[in-house]
Each structure stands twice: as C-alpha cells, then as structure tokens.
Amino acid sequence: MDVRTLCLGILSLSDATGYQIKKLVAEGNFSFFSEASYGSIYPALTKLTNDGLIRCKAMVQEKRPDKKVYSLTSAGEAELTHILRKSPGPDKNRSEFLATVLFAEAVSPERLSDLVEDRIREHKTKLRTMENLLDSDITAGSRFVIEYGIAMQKAALDYLMGNKTKLGKTLEKVLN
Amino acid sequence: MDVRTLCLGILSLSDATGYQIKKLVAEGNFSFFSEASYGSIYPALTKLTNDGLIRCKAMVQEKRPDKKVYSLTSAGEAELTHILRKSPGPDKNRSEFLATVLFAEAVSPERLSDLVEDRIREHKTKLRTMENLLDSDITAGSRFVIEYGIAMQKAALDYLMGNKTKLGKTLEKVLN
DNA sequence: GTGTACATGTAAAGTGTTACATGATTTC
DNA sequence: GAAATCATGTAACACTTTACATGTACAC
Secondary structure: OOHHHHHHHHHHHOOEOHHHHHHHHHOOOOOOOOOOOHHHHHHHHHHHHHOOOEEEEEEOOOOOOOEEEEEEOHHHHHHHHHHHHOOOOOOEEEOHHHHHHHHHHHHOHHHHHHHHHHHHHHHHHHHHHHHHHOOOOOOHHHHHHHHHHHHHHHHHHHHHHHHHHHHHHHHHHHHO | OOHHHHHHHHHHHOOEOHHHHHHHHHOOOOOOOOOOOHHHHHHHHHHHHHOOOEEEEEEOOOOOOOEEEEEEOHHHHHHHHHHHHOOOOOOEEEOHHHHHHHHHHHHOHHHHHHHHHHHHHHHHHHHHHHHHHOOOOOOHHHHHHHHHHHHHHHHHHHHHHHHHHHHHHHHHHHHO
C-alpha cells in the first residue's frame, strides 16, 4: 500500500495534519503494519489536494507553527472505495532478526543466544506499548487490528521463549 | 536488510546462482521474511563480485542456458560477520489486509466478512506450504526460522477465526 | 541550556520494482 | 500448442529515506 492510499485511508477515519499522520504510522494504531516518512507524506498530501481527493484547511496557531488540517472530499471517498474493492495484496514481513539468526549460524554462532534474548526483551516492551493503545477510545476496527498485532507479538514471544534452547544446541554442535 | 547483504548471507549457507537466490526468497526458506527481484539480485551479485566479496564460476550447460554459480570469498565472510555484529533492526510488517480492514470499516463495511474469510483461506494454504519446507533436510537454524514462521501463521489464523464475528458486530452497528 | 514536541517542506541520493529482451526445454 | 522452468541481464520508472532548512515553546 503506497503512501497516497495510506493517507487517504487515515483521513477517511478522521481529519489530520501531515504531522499527525506521521505520528499515527510511527507510534499509533498503524505503526505495526505500515510506515511512511515526512518526505513521502507531505508530497502525497500536496498531490492528493491538487487531485481534489482531499481538501486542506489552514489553521493559524499563536504559540505553534500554523498547521494544515486535511480532510477527505467525496471524490476522495469514492477513490478510496474503488481502491479497497481490489483484494489486498499479501503481507510483507521483513525481519532482519530472522535473517541474522539464519546467517549467524554459519558465520558467528556465538552471537545466537544474545540475539534471541535481546529480541525477547524487545517483544515484551513492544507488547506493553501495544496494550496501551487499547486504553484509548477506539472503533471496533481499530480494536480488531490492535488485538491482531498483540496476538502476533505474543505468538512470537511464546515461540522464542519455548525454542531458544534449540539454537543453543546448534551452538554446542558447532563447538564439539 | 538490503539485497546485497541478503545475497551475502544466502551465499554463506551455500553456493548459488542468481536464479536460485530468487527462488529461495520467493518460495523457499527465506520467503516469509525477505524479498528481492531479479532486477535487484543480478546487479547486487555483479557488484559484490567486483568488490571481491563473492566469486563467480561459469557453468556451461548443454540443454540449459549457462549459469553463474557464486560463492563467498573470505573477504565476503569477514564483511558478513561485520554486518551481523550490529543488532538487527526492527521487523517491518506491512499488511494491506489490516489497512483494508481498518479503512473498509469507514468506507465499505459490507466487504469486511468476505475479506476475513478470504484471508483465513490464504493462511491455511500458506501454512501447508510452509510445513512442506520442513520435510527437506535442513539445518537447526533453518528449522528454527521456518517453525517461527509457522507459529506466526497459526497465530494469525487462530486470531481471525476467533474474532471474525467482532467485525460482523461492527457491520450490524452500521446497519442499525 | 539542552532536549523534546510541535509543524511544514524540499532536494539529493539511494534502493527497488516492473517491464522488457532472449531463447531452449519440458510438462500438460 | 500453451504454459512453466531454467537462466541472465538492462533501463526506465517509482518510491522512499536522509539530510537540510526554519522557528517557537515548554519541561527538566
């Protein structure tokens, strides 16, 4: 899903500024299944405005820089509906961690257990962050998606805790 | 992880051609946590060869196009070890499915249940494919990584089957 | 006073995908 | 005879990140 569609979708849920969209994909409800930087969000918003799919309302603020609040137009809603009619493409899961586990086995097996222990700690932190997202007032769709993410984090954590010794055995084999 | 490092890593496990690397990331042990196209693999292999990190052996074949089998040099092994010393970056999970669920709620809620049912079917297919990868003769690292992937597929499947009615309730709410 | 949050935007650089070009062989 | 597999490679295009530019206000 490109940044353009992502912005359109987020704006279908609520009006937002570019800055807020960035926060949503970096830390909020969207953070575990999408990503985008300022360098792609701002140009996308400009283009969507020129195409008439969103509109922009400048908000003058006194103690803060002015902001531009974007909202979906009816053309934008139609466009989003049209895009969503296609069935979604497959998930893209890229994991440097798994790649490192696989490659480290050949190249530096002594690192494996630290790698897994670090990862377990990271999953625990991430899990807490995600559970906090549930506290706020959210729609059924948001809840469904966040709980999906939590289920995935838990599954990863369970797997790593239950199987970390299997990599230890690889290490033993290498040392013998 | 960029394609360059991915190629280096795969070649640390076994010699391979560009074509074989593509198959590994598209269908094999690497398919659920990495991706790369010919358009990025072939140039990466050329560059790695010029940098002295891998070497290339041309294999003339009679009934097939000639192939170039690449293997890691000791400089390449050192480079890979160096790259793997850094702790792996966070996973990147991009899911058009989850985005669609979230956005469809606002824009076309009648699609939600089909979306989830389709997805459940896809997970079941994927799960069978991944379980087949375990049949072949693999290292402990490969087994660890594939079983990790299987655990994730099962968790997603369980979650969707256990919670699909929650999205149905959203639909009811919208219709009332 | 140092860092973080707020807030928008551009340009250059990097990375990657898609589509094309080529062509024999094997399987359905 | 059509489609898939084997096999390599390039060029154009798309997309994204990184770094820069600018500036206020608040908390520690």
